[in-house]
Amino acid sequence: MTETDKVDIFKYSFDKKAMLAVLATSHMDSVNVYLLNEKGEVINSKTLGKDEKYTFVTSVAKGGTCYVAYVSADNATGGYEIDTTKAVFGDFNSDGKIDVNDATILQMSISGGHKLSDLKVLSADLDGDGLIMITDVTYLQMKIAESADSM
Structure with a gap:
């Protein structure tokens, strides 16, 4: 410069x-x-x-x-x-909340029943292992449960 x-x-x-x-x-x-x-x-x-x-x-x-x-x-x-x-990591329906609907979308995506945008795919590796698998759904469900417990 x-x-x-x-x-x-x-x-x-x-x-x-x-x-x-x-x-x-x-x-x-x-x-x-x-x-x-x-x-x-x-x-x-x-x-x-x-x-x-x-x-x-x-x-x-x-x-x-x-x-x-x-x-x-x-x-x-x-x-x-x-x-x-x-x-946002975990907010797959872009409604500003991370809840069971997002876990369902991620499950559907992994099984081939729902296509995520390229950017959403990048944000789907929730456990940080470099792969998008059922372990990411489990991680998301645990975070949702922790959030509900703290209410």
């Missing part, structure tokens, strides 16, 4: 563990796009030319924050677009 570069930063904060997908589209001759963690460290970066697109995907911890930064020359013309999608 130079003193004359233009920098735009977007902040994303999460109250629950989630997957974040950021689709970056450039309408400039050249723009550098960075995905940063909450410490400001670069997780991923990409230089985009005119009309190029790139999707960043990252996991964000409960209570976590991440940033997307666009850096372009001060004299650059054109613009860019940013489109974000989030998938």
Whole structure:
């Protein structure tokens, strides 16, 4: 970066563990796009030319924050677009709650009876073993039961 570069930063904060997908589209001759963690460290970066697109995907911890930064020359013309999608771990019907309906959707997905979006698939590995299996459903059911017990 130079003193004359233009920098735009977007902040994303999460109250629950989630997957974040950021689709970056450039309408400039050249723009550098960075995905940063909450410490400001670069997780991923990409230089985009005119009309190029790139999707960043990252996991964000409960209570976590991440940033997307666009850096372009001060004299650059054109613009860019940013489109974000989030998938909260365990909330497969996107109703803002994690309950038995989500466990049912995950069970149906594993058995082939329900198709999850790519981002939801990434957020389905609830036990963190790298696989989406019945153990993830069991993990989700245990978390739902713990939540009900604390009410």
